[in-house]
Amino acid sequence: EVVRLIYSMYAEPQTSFGDVIRQLELMGITKRDGNLFNRSRLRDLVINPVYVRADYRLYDFFKAQGTNIANIPEDFIGTNGCYLYSEKEAKRKTVSLEGHHLVVAPHEGIIDADIWLKVRKKCLGNKQVAKPIKARNTWLAGKIKCGKCGYALNVRKSNTKVGRYLVCSRHGQTLNGCEGVGGLHAKDIEDIIFD
Numbered sequence: 001e002v003v004r005l006i007y008s009m010y011a012e013p014q015t016s017f018g019d020v021i022r023q024l025e026l027m028g029i030t031k032r033d034g035n036l037f038n039r040s041r042l043r044d045l046v047i048n049p050v051y052v053r054a055d056y057r058l059y060d061f062f063k064a065q066g067t068n069i070a071n072i073p074e075d076f077i078g079t080n081g082c083y084l085y086s087e088k089e090a091k092r093k094t095v096s097l098e099g100h101h102l103v104v105a106p107h108e109g110i111i112d113a114d115i116w117l118k119v120r121k122k123c124l125g126n127k128q129v130a131k132p133i134k135a136r137n138t139w140l141a142g143k144i145k146c147g148k149c150g151y152a153l154n155v156r157k158s159n160t161k162v163g164r165y166l167v168c169s170r171h172g173q174t175l176n177g178c179e180g181v182g183g184l185h186a187k188d189i190e191d192i193i194f195d
Contacts, residue, residue: 002029003051007111010046011118017042036178039150047123049082049102052116053109058082061117066098081109138164138186140193146170149178155186163187 009020017039024030024037031037045051052058055078062069067084085101144153146168153166164186170178 003045004110005029006042006045007051007115007119010042010122011115013122036149038148043123046119049084049116050105050107051109051111052081053078053111053113054080054082054104055113057113057117061120062097062102065096068099068101070101070103075104078113079108081105081107138166138190140166140186140190144189144193146178151178153184156183 006020006024009015009023010017020042021037021039029037031041049058054076056073056076059069059073059076083103083105084097085103087099087101138155140153144166145151146153149168149170151168151170154169156165156167157163158165165183166186166189167183168178
């Protein structure tokens with residue numbers, strides 16, 4: 001039911017992953033481990049063909065994307081989900097499906113192909129667009145994200161010897177805000193990434 005809800009929300013043209021996350025949080029819906037959903041988890045969920053009822057449209061979609069399909073078109077009867085496999089040299093599934101392998105799975109799918117395709121095409125069209133900003137406090141501005149919630153890490157200045165810390169921008173924003181990664185020493189992280 002949660003998977004169906006996520007697909008139905010994200011299928012709306014103007015709905016973003018952030019919108020879905022906020023709605024799930026308001027509804028008290030969490031992942032199985034009790035943690036809130038984040039952008040990367042939602043993206044992985046909605047691009048996964050394991051949930052689709054694979055029909056001829058899905059076959060045509062993956063074929064047009066350059067995916068290697070193990071089954072014949074007649075196997076795509078609109079009931080079963082699919083498995084999508086990657087090879088090391090293949091591009092990320094969020095960027096391109098070329099060089100990946102698709103196999104019809106033995107289980108029944110739960111998402112109609114038209115909704116799944118609408119959502120998948122929306123994800124392929126997503127571009128990471130960020131307003132150009134002058135990185136005053138770190139050259140990593142806009143490039144480093146929280147591993148727990150996916151929000152940007154911001155620099156906080158302090159009057160300590162370290163001076164600058166990276167903290168989750170969602171930490172402390174709401175009652176159920178991200179626990180965050182704690183305060184990471186900005187200079188140490190910059191040095192590690194630069195090296």
